[in-house]
Amino acid sequence: MSALVDIQGLSRSFGRSPVLDRIDLRIEAGEFVALLGRSGSGKSTLLRVLAGLDEADAGRVTLPKRRSIVFQEPRLMPWKSVAANIALGVPNARASGAVALALDDVELSHRSEAWPLTLSGGEAQRAALARALVREPELLLLDEPFASLDALTRLRMQGLVRELWRKHQPAVLLVTHDVWEAVTLADRILVLEDGRFRREVHVALNHPRRRTDPHAAALEAELLAELGVEQADHHQHHNPHSERIEP
Amino acid sequence: MADPQRLERLSEAEAKPVRRFGKWRVGASLLRLLSPLAILVLWQLASLTGVLTPHILASPLDIAKTGARLVASGELVTGLGVSFLRVLAGFAIALVVGIALALAAGLSRVGDILVDPPIQMLKAMPFLGLLPLFILWYGIGEAPKIGMVAFGSVFPIYLTLHGGIRGVDRKLIEAGRTLGLNTFGIIRHVVIPGALPSLLVGVRYGLSIAWLSLVVAEQINASSGIGSIITYARDFLQTDVIVVCLIVYALMGLLTDALVRLIEAHTLRWRSW
Numbered sequence: 179m180s181a182l183v184d185i186q187g188l189s190r191s192f193g194r195s196p197v198l199d200r201i202d203l204r205i206e207a208g209e210f211v212a213l214l215g216r217s218g219s220g221k222s223t224l225l226r227v228l229a230g231l232d233e234a235d236a237g238r239v240t241l242p243k244r245r246s247i248v249f250q251e252p253r254l255m256p257w258k259s260v261a262a263n264i265a266l267g268v269p270n271a272r273a274s275g276a277v278a279l280a281l282d283d284v285e286l287s288h289r290s291e292a293w294p295l296t297l298s299g300g301e302a303q304r305a306a307l308a309r310a311l312v313r314e315p316e317l318l319l320l321d322e323p324f325a326s327l328d329a330l331t332r333l334r335m336q337g338l339v340r341e342l343w344r345k346h347q348p349a350v351l352l353v354t355h356d357v358w359e360a361v362t363l364a365d366r367i368l369v370l371e372d373g374r375f376r377r378e379v380h381v382a383l384n385h386p387r388r389r390t391d392p393h394a395a396a397l398e399a400e401l402l403a404e405l406g407v408e409q410a411d412h413h414q415h416h417n418p419h420s421e422r423i424e425p
Numbered sequence: 426m427a428d429p430q431r432l433e434r435l436s437e438a439e440a441k442p443v444r445r446f447g448k449w450r451v452g453a454s455l456l457r458l459l460s461p462l463a464i465l466v467l468w469q470l471a472s473l474t475g476v477l478t479p480h481i482l483a484s485p486l487d488i489a490k491t492g493a494r495l496v497a498s499g500e501l502v503t504g505l506g507v508s509f510l511r512v513l514a515g516f517a518i519a520l521v522v523g524i525a526l527a528l529a530a531g532l533s534r535v536g537d538i539l540v541d542p543p544i545q546m547l548k549a550m551p552f553l554g555l556l557p558l559f560i561l562w563y564g565i566g567e568a569p570k571i572g573m574v575a576f577g578s579v580f581p582i583y584l585t586l587h588g589g590i591r592g593v594d595r596k597l598i599e600a601g602r603t604l605g606l607n608t609f610g611i612i613r614h615v616v617i618p619g620a621l622p623s624l625l626v627g628v629r630y631g632l633s634i635a636w637l638s639l640v641v642a643e644q645i646n647a648s649s650g651i652g653s654i655i656t657y658a659r660d661f662l663q664t665d666v667i668v669v670c671l672i673v674y675a676l677m678g679l680l681t682d683a684l685v686r687l688i689e690a691h692t693l694r695w696r697s698w
């Protein structure tokens with residue numbers, strides 16, 4: 179069976195040093211993948227190629243036709259109402275009721291005619307999520323969509339994304355700085371470093387994943403160490419599902 | 426600004442200073458009328474005592490009377506209609522040309538290279554000084570007047586819209602692309618609405634220049650319109666008529682500006698809530 183996303187030998191460089199260096203990536207339909215990596219490691223660069231905003235310098239890229247992306251900022255058109263933003267680029271979306279359904283999905287029906295500038299940060303990001311979902315994407319790209327939200331709103335948004343993922347079954351590639359976010363949400367976690375995937379972890383833990391679960395906590399600690407963050411009470415657990423990828 | 430719901434939510438204690446501030450502001454604006462009124466009174470006194478002769482400047486009361494007479498006779502209204510149509514025609518040309526050029530220069534590199542330099546050069550020209558050329562080219566009919574209005578007001582429209590298009594948030598354009606919009610869709614849903622606030626500033630500025638151009642063009646030669654009333658009054662030393670006409674020009678400027686503000690308030694309601 180061919181994967182939904184199939185990338186082979188993808189490279190992209192700015193100036194001399196490559197940001198992405200012959201990367202291979204396969205994502206199956208409906209799979210939830212999280213992408214970790216230090217700042218400047220090329221996560222957004224990869225997502226922009228997948229979103230079709232940038233071209234790869236080299237490599238073979240197979241992508242599904244219906245893709246959506248949500249950025250760190252909501253990027254709503256401030257001169258269009260929330261509903262009009264969601265309908266943008268989807269013909270007949272308002273008439274067919276798809277916009278109303280999408281608004282309902284993100285619990286924003288009461289703000290459908292509001293101007294984006296009047297929304298709170300969390301509401302705006304939910305509107306952006308609805309705008310991405312109304313296109314019924316096979317691949318949903320999320321580039322740190324919760325990074326600028328407060329901790330409580332972020333938790334709610336994570337729950338919402340998981341719920342909507344289960345309901346609509348898109349493949350998701352979530353870029354995040356929050357290791358715990360990756361551990362709670364993803365089936366698979368990738369760590370990008372020096373232009374390659376340094377680490378791939380299959381997360382086979384039951385949902386909901388809690389910090390009190392020692393396996394989950396151990397995985398978090400391990401990934402944090404991988405990213406160069408030392409923890410005070412750092413115990414080295416071996417995770418059987420994790421494998422090192424040798425460069 | 427004054428959102429009733431938000432005001433409602435304020436407690437009595439919080440709301441009071443707001444009201445007091447409002448009252449104080451009304452009082453202040455009344456106070457500001459004091460000195461203009463005093464000037465009018467002094468002016469009237471100077472005219473009454475003969476210090477200011479009607480050949481230099483008519484008295485405020487005479488000006489008011491003359492204004493009423495010119496309105497009643499229909500002379501002023503007819504002249505105003507003619508002048509207004511000139512501004513309308515000239516400004517409409519400026520709007521179409523200015524928007525077309527700004528889109529060409531703002532949306533493509535080639536357009537920018539071709540269009541922007543000559544406009545920047547022409548802009549440096551003192552356009553009122555072009556009047557003699559316009560008269561040579563077009564004679565003394567409507568064309569030089571409408572041409573002056575169009576030429577004067579095209580620059581603010583072009584410059585502000587060009588800047589506005591350049592200033593449209595690239596991130597929003599990217600978002601539009603990820604939503605599958607084509608170039609036309611991006612222009613329609615992102616670039617034009619994003620540049621609209623700038624364009625409206627240009628339209629307001631352009632309108633004030635349009636009236637200014639008209640005043641100058643009508644002074645030189647006019648057989649109809651407000652300019653001709655002024656020319657006639659000058660020959661007969663009727664300073665009252667001249668002042669009435671100047672006031673009419675000013676009022677028309679204010680009126681058209683208010684009109685654009687109204688359009689602004691409607692189309693840009695997304696940024697004031």
Ligand SMILES: Nc1ncnc2c1ncn2[C@@H]1O[C@H](COP(=O)(O)OP(=O)(O)OP(=O)(O)O)[C@@H](O)[C@H]1O
Nearest residue numbers: 192193197215216217218219220221222223224355
């Ligand atoms: N358009 C560009 N021109 C030049 N260099 C760029 C461009 N875009 C990205 N880069 C560089 O590529 C590298 C990777 O950038 P990228 O935005 O992909 O990082 P990131 O992993 O998303 O980082 P962060 O977590 O901070 O968002 C950085 O060093 C950045 O400076």
Ligand SMILES: [Mg+2]
Nearest residue numbers: 221222223321
């Ligand atoms: Mg990034």
